[in-house]
Amino acid sequence: MRKRVRVIPYGRNLLLEVARRLVREHYSPRDPLSLARVTVLFPHRRPAVYLRFYLSQQIGAPFLPPRIYAIDDLIRELAASIEDPPRKALGPADQAWLLFQAIRERRNFEGICTSFDRFFPWGIRLAGLFEEFYKELIIPPPLPYPEGVPEEAEPLLEDLASIFQAYEGELEARSLTTPGRRFRTVASGIDEAPLGDGPFYIVGFYALTAAEERIFRHLWEEGAEVFWHAPEGDLPPLYKRWKEKWGLELEREEGEGSSPHISYIEAYDLHSELLQAKKLLKEREDRPDRTALVLPDPSALIPTLHELPEGQKVNITLGYPLSRTALFALLEGLMRLSSGRDPERGYWVRDYLAIMRHPFIKRLRTRSGKEGRIVLHLLEERIREEGRPFFSLQQLMELLLREEDRGRNEAFLASEGIGFEEAIRFVEEIHERVISPWGKVETPRELASCVKEVVRFVTAPFLSQGSGGLPPLENEFLYSLEAEVIPALEGTLFRDEMMGQELLFNLLRRIVSVTRTPFEGHPLVGLQVMGLLETRLLSFERAVIIDVNEGVLPSHDEVDPLLPPQLRPAVGLPPKEREEEIVWYHFEMLVRSSREVYLIWQSSIASGEGLEEKNVRSRFVERLLWEEERKAGRLLEEKVERVPLEIPSSCLLSREGLEKERERVRRFIVAKSSRDGLSPSLLNTYLQCPLKFYYRYILGLRPKEEVVEDVDATALGEVVHKALEEDFRPFLGRVFRPEAEEPERLIELFRSRFRMTKGYQALWGERRLFVEEVAAFRLRQFLENSPKETFIEGLERSYSMEFPIGGMPLQFSGKVDRVDRREGLRIILDYKTGSVDEFTQRAFIEKIFPFSPPPDLDYEGLREVRRTIKDIQLPLYVLLVTGGVPREIGRTTAAYVILQDKGQENYFLPPKGLREVKERWVEWFEGGFLSILEYILCHILDAPLFFRATEERFCRFCEYEPSCHFAW
Template identity: 30%
Template sequence: MPGTPFFLFDWRKPFLPALKDFIARRTDGCPGRALLVVPHNRPWRYLQHLYALDGRPTLLPKVITFTELLGRWREQAGEPPVHTANSLDQVALLRECVAGLSRTDSGLAERFSRMEMEEFLPWGMRLAGVLEELFGYGVTAADIAHMEGEVAPPAAALLAALGRIQEAYARLLRERGWTTPGFDACETARLGEDVPESLRARDGRPVLLAGFALLTPTEDILLRRLWEAGADICLHTDAALALGDRPHWACEEHARWLRRWQARATLADAGDAADAAQPAGPEFHFFAGYDVHSQLEALREDLLAEMPSAKDAEDAVRLDREDGDEAVIHWTAGQEPAGPSTAVVLTHNGLLLPVLHHLPRKDVNISMGYPLERSPLFRLLESLFRTQEERGADGRYYWRSLLECLRHPYLAMLQQEEAVDPAAAPEAGRASLREPLALLAETIRQGSRSRTLEEVLAPVEVRLAPREARALRELVHILFSAFAAVRTCAELADALEALCVCLQERGGHIWPHYPLDAEAMYRLREHCLPVLRHNALSREPFTARQLFQFARQILRQERIPFEAVPLTGLQVLGMLETRLLHFDRLYILDATDESLPGSAVQDPLLPDSLRLELGLPDARRRERAAAHTLFRLCAGASKVTFSWQEGISRSALFDARKSRSRFVEQLIWQEERRRGRLLVPGEAPLRTPASAARPSAAQPEEIVHSPALREVMRRFLDGRISPTALDAYLGCPKRFVWHYLCRLREAEEVNEGDDHALVGKVVHRVLEQLYRPHIGKTVCAQDFRQADLAALLVQALADLGGEDALPPESRIMLELSVPYRLRKYLDEQPETTIIGLEEPLETRLSLWEGRRFAFWGQADRIDRREGALHLVDYKTGRVRGADTLLWNEEDFWRELDDFRRAAEAGEADADDALPLLAVVRERLHSLQLPCYVALLAGLRPEERVENACLVELYEKGKEHPLFSGPWTDEDYVVALRRCRELLGLVIWHMEHCATFRPVTGRCAHCPYRGACRA
């Protein structure tokens, strides 16, 4: 009633111990008589702990949250609901309301009459959230017209009918006996004029309303009725409110509350009046890091410094790292460590796991909700959903989607079914599914882009034991076939239930080691699946995409709770979880303005500018709530350290710069006023990271030519040598060693981009089929005018599997571009006589020291032009033609000849050959044509090989010749000898070099660039 005091508790002192003493005074030492109403349930654990520390049995106060209070009140106010609508129930009800109003509202009909449930779902969820807030704040909304230019058209249509939708929605809830938390608050405020007897204060049974700060209109109505019925209001706030002084600005909401109810304030403890005059406050420290890791490293150092002794710190770190296990220290009752309490406060839940990895001790109290959306379980479900959404109408699955699911770490840890007789074969019953899954992934990776489940399972099952094959097929059915068959929400819940059962039964040995994952699975089964299985839409058929969208929305609303034990020692909390609690030392991480107070989330349905017009909380109110939470927490601490990230440049597009919180700015300003000078970064209390730049250790860039490699190289040179291998060595000896000697291969997988090797094969096949009928004939451009290049290309694609191997866009571009470019090449075709196509070239060539080596290759085409042989090799990419002048530069050949003589005499140093190799690399670029010329001349010594050329099909089919010709007989002999000299130089260096050095500048497409570090 007006004039009844509010009891104020000085926020510089712990609230819950003072509240415990206050309850004892109000109940004459019998706390079990009291009824305590709190905003949330977290303080109850701490009150229990405080009573347990008394060491004597006693009846505890009855503690209920405001939500529980609403349930009791409405039950006794009449018309109790029979069902609490879940999120899908609310969406179904709203769709019914919108459909009914669309009959008379053309705006709604235009946007929503033909909208599928999948499209309506996000709008329905947002609309349900807005209506929930409207009910919770006791607001009866009006239609908001003419919003077409402010929000998206569907949102404008909903806002134009918002008042009517709210009215129809409330009517349907009452008719069906349904409710929601917000509707409960609204109806209780409307119907509950009289306070139920069980909630009224009476002699010897006080009712205390503790810890409230900012009230919603419905909370204001109901709490005022309780207060007028004799309940006590207990506020943890600035004691200046009771002394007539101006309170801290974060407590102004309490001052307005007092004025609104015409109440007076009195201190709950008379001793607080003297303490309130003392200007003592916490010691503030600030740390401006360059990223999250620097903040966590500073936190770890501070926590280590706080430990009782250096030995304890060493033991804690040792236990933390021992065998990779977490060290957990347990205390029995009465053995809790003495000393100040410490809390690490996280401004957003993304910090939780990084913080836990950096803490020096793991016996921490975690008191915050972790989003299920961030868990590995959600990632598995998301990959399963996406796999079905990307499945073709013919039942074929996209290969990457299948691999993403099968590579999830959960599956690799699963076991096969138990053996029939575990005693007889104990190991068989515990066999892992890791190897069968690896075989399945390998089969998928090496196949085509889309596969049916049977196509990937069949070749794997023949390589497995029957029990392994049966376990793998069962798992594939649970992961893919079961989800492919769902048609309703209830069937989707059954498929998810079967997945959970499989994970729990096959992975029962791992979940005790991964409590976060086990809890995520529990929340899925006990909280999310009932929502899917029991709602107004559960039996209605939907498309798979719609069903998976329903599941995503439900999963994203779920949070994984922690047990919050032990209640002593180091504690890790979210900012909201700190309400009503007290800690001596605080470490508040990532205190940026984006997290504290936090940026307003842009709502596509209801912009922040409209919320205040409707009477809903806007960004300013959220900031006041965050300010009260933070400054109340800091007021009772002795030491507070804020950390944040600085140095992120502002983005011109998104304006995404991270800046320290405005609350931190205020505290820094206050500290500067107290000191009378600006704080200097790097000096206490404004610390910065102290990092020293050190040169990184040099990595070996060369591969030593060890005895083992010499043996492998000997076997390589004794075999058949291809020009491709010589070009690989010329381009980069290090890459040659990894590829040809070490046999390191890239992972074989489905090609997603342009398959240049396959395109080359297709073009070569087209030209082969085009020229095959003309072998032995003289041809020119006119002979190919009528050639159907498009038909030849289609046939070549079919013969070589290009229709399945190439992406659709690449195949279309190939079908359009190749005939066009080949036609341009044929139009420039010189007159020539074709004497060979795809001709194999293989013989032994005598090189340096008279040694003979076997070379082989395949000439794309051999012509006869002007009575001499002419080699032609097609290239589908860009071509760097050889520098034909090199063949006539006598200085180079004289230097090469001198080096050969020194090498044959055993007096040459391999490093002296590097300049010669560099000239060949830069001016000839390739040894393919010199090798082909030498091979063809060896196979047909009776004819002269006049020239060889590379045909650049990428453009107009330009020919890039190897020689400038024509030759005299003497010049021809010299040219052949010089071709063999180049081959001899490269092979001699391959044998005699001490190290294989990388050649930089061409590393972009090297498969070994990650390991090379050249």
């Protein structure tokens, strides 16, 4: 009976040492079964591939390899031999269902068990907890009065023992088991398990569950060899515990005496990390144990593959989450589309368009082989033109079939070689085969069928003969879906149970969330791209590890609401801190077993809100650095290579705007002047942002028309303007007294006009009522705060006049909402439903009146004009309405009517101030204002650039901001 454990130091290749041992102790060229009698047990499957590789190198001839098991595979085989008959192992969803069946009739669980839908998330967590109990050989105790858990979870913990007993009863009655329960079965029956008579090797295990410990203790006492991989000095904590508990004697192999060379590299972001990794991977790798590129976060796999040297042979060995794939993104989008469907209004258009824009849908072809994306583009344009937020599938088809648009649709499709009927059938087929089935599923089996049919429909064009097929990665993802997810739904215990749509969709999400696409990496070639857990027991000459950041290594797991960390010891489970110790052991083993190690982390990541937040290196990096600093007796921060953010000079904007084609601008201004006249809004646009002026007026760019989902402020303002004009029209040329008029007439005019808009159609129920009532309230306030008596001189009247600017006669024009006469003054009013800059008499006297435009047509000069005058519209209205006649200017002022603020009138110069500074007012219009107007026009015509916005706030809600390189 052996009492020793062999310890291989980190500096030596554990699997190579095991291979040498097997060849030395058991291989005989004359006996082809010499190695086949040996059994080798590993924590996972990847070491088996390397062990066979090293054996082939040692033997150099064909041979029958040992029986090599991963622990899960051995347990599955032994459990099947112990169970009579062998039992089916349930997945998490079935375990939750069985738990639901076990306790649903109990009175103390009535709240949480009102439906499987409500119980499901708790059932999944409870099933996971029981799996831990099985592996730790624990019969769970009750937890009376548990603290720090949600109210729904309290009865589950208080009756933990009885629930477990009932669950066990259900499993026994149905002759079922679970993966964790198999460990308990094997641990209990290990004495009778058929383990064979040959040599047995247990290699590379570190943290043992109670079941594993009992199984290994039996194997070891029966003669199995145990191999550890540990540093030459102190043992890691869990090895110490193992040694003391078993009373072990250690047989240590000598190390090679060399420590790895560790490079610490701080990069800026993932792309910067991959650039550094690419520099380290220039040479093509031929041996599978030479270089490993390790990805602790599997989400980095796709960008990593795009950065690898061209022609480099690669093994990918990690489990990529199926939930991160484009294939599941389509399924998730379809579930969201179906869940968001309103029974009366139909599908939410944003969800519908997200499906139509998905790559798998856009790449579908019509029956004659034409590109379907052309048809989908046409459909999207019609949806945007219609402007409604919800459509039924029938209404969507009617957009294409509508008589008034049919000729236009047919002409567009014909230009692309697509027949109209063919296009209609293409859209109908997507509706029938991809969208409609989701609304009909009622059982897991039907959901499986739905997923299967949808996936086969959207991937069929790529799998047909001569299509070239799906890209290799997409093929793997498709295989995972068809081999794991769909069978899990079809084979579940409750596959024919009627369920709500949301529960079914959450069930699919749950199954996908735990599904990993297993890139196996066969046969062994060149560069190894691996997850951290896949590197366990492996040794490489070079290890390049990226994303060595806190939160990634170790990862931050969410707190379990069913059993928070502080309650784990109360039920006999190991503390959560042990998991970090296990991850550190495997990380340190990889580092210490390599000759060269490159640890690369990000210094900053996008926060998702347009800002950058500081990211920090992993505590594991700090631990390695601290060990080196302790030996050196000083800080070694200079060992960290900090990679600067490199931006090509061509990407840096050395100027403040875009080059101006002056002749083109001049032609536009002349044409605009002669055709429509230059409007105050055009000039205000330039004052606020010359680039916006360029995009809108010179280029004629219009923002993409979006589907209306709420009331557009501009559209609502137009409705209010029209209602006010119509309400005041009977009083044109007459005195208007608000108290003599009923506000309901104005409100009814607003409502009737509002109900004809797309914005009204976009709203639903309470939101419509809310908008109408708020608008009615504002209009009442406006009338209540209007002057008691005013003479209405003009409504929606257009004015124009010509000024010579820079020796060039230019026409200016504007439409004024209303012109009143009050107490001998003419008042020009412009309604505003939003906010505007505030004007004061003091500002006019102290800033505007003495202001002279700057001499230079530059950015700062324009900003100075904007800061001073704030707005060109009101004074230009005064000039237009008065025709520039000094006498009329002296008794005319202008104001914005702020409808959102009780109809307050915000004057450029209030009437009282006008009377006090009448001469200055007239003088300013004859000189100062004209010089400002001339400066703005000269700036438009002759400034070298279209400069960026004069204030940051103008970019905030600008429709051009997403594509403007000069936005603040």
